[in-house]
Amino acid sequence: MDHSKTILITGATSGFGLACAEKFAGNNYQLIITGRRKDRLDHVAADLKNRFGVEVLSLCFDVRDRAAVIDAIEKLPDEFRNIDVLVNNAGLAAGKDNFDEASLDDWDTMVDTNIKGFAYIAQSVAKLMIQNKKAISLIWVLLLPNRFMLRVICIVPPNTPWAH
Numbered sequence: 001m002d003h004s005k006t007i008l009i010t011g012a013t014s015g016f017g018l019a020c021a022e023k024f025a026g027n028n029y030q031l032i033i034t035g036r037r038k039d040r041l042d043h044v045a046a047d048l049k050n051r052f053g054v055e056v057l058s059l060c061f062d063v064r065d066r067a068a069v070i071d072a073i074e075k076l077p078d079e080f081r082n083i084d085v086l087v088n089n090a091g092l093a094a095g096k097d098n099f100d101e102a103s104l105d106d107w108d109t110m111v112d113t114n115i116k117g118f119a120y121i122a123q124s125v126a127k128l129m130i131q132n133k134k135a136i137s138l139i140w141v142l143l144l145p146n147r148f149m150l151r152v153i154c155i156v157p158p159n160t161p162w163a164h
């Protein structure tokens with residue numbers, strides 16, 4: 001089987017990230033999937049391998065942990081370093097209270113995860129893509145707190161399953 005393309009999907013243990021993983025596995029992509037729940041991550045990896053016959057590498061880390069993110073991406077095995085597409089999806093919506101009543105702890109969690117965590121992943125993967133002379137193909141899924149802003153930023157090359 002020709003695993004000609006590699007995709008890294010953060011937050012692939014549930015929801016949107018898991019749906020992306022299934023979609024790209026079904027299109028014969030080799031997958032790197034991440035999340036914090038190791039048992040769930042291992043289950044998803046085994047299921048995708050079994051159903052789609054693709055290679056899957058699971059990486060368990062918290063995107064808020066800058067050192068862990070950098071370490072995980074720097075230590076990718078050779079066969080997974082040539083990343084074509086990043087779905088920068090890991091995140092959450094903490095605190096849906098009105099602006100004036102919102103918990104500042106919730107805001108901190110969201111900024112640390114949805115902004116800083118995103119940036120750590122994006123830079124680490126972009127460095128690899130540039131080293132590998134890839135056209136940058138990044139998909140961002142971003143939610144900021146308390147209706148400040150809602151953005152879904154997709155930069156999708158025309159030959160990804162996304163476009164079908």
Ligand SMILES: NC(=O)c1ccc[n+]([C@@H]2O[C@H](COP(=O)([O-])OP(=O)(O)OC[C@H]3O[C@@H](n4cnc5c(N)ncnc54)[C@H](OP(=O)(O)O)[C@@H]3O)[C@@H](O)[C@H]2O)c1
Nearest residue numbers: 011012013014015016035036037062063089090091092143
């Ligand atoms: N659902 C919506 O209506 C909606 C709307 C706009 C934007 N979004 C954004 O879309 C993304 C996915 O949403 P979803 O509804 O699919 O959510 P979900 O089902 O809760 O999935 C979130 C994923 O992110 C991972 N994750 C969360 N915090 C993490 C952290 N600190 N470090 C590493 N992984 C982390 C979770 O994995 P673990 O729990 O295993 O760590 C999980 O795989 C999120 O960024 C969300 O903000 C969602």
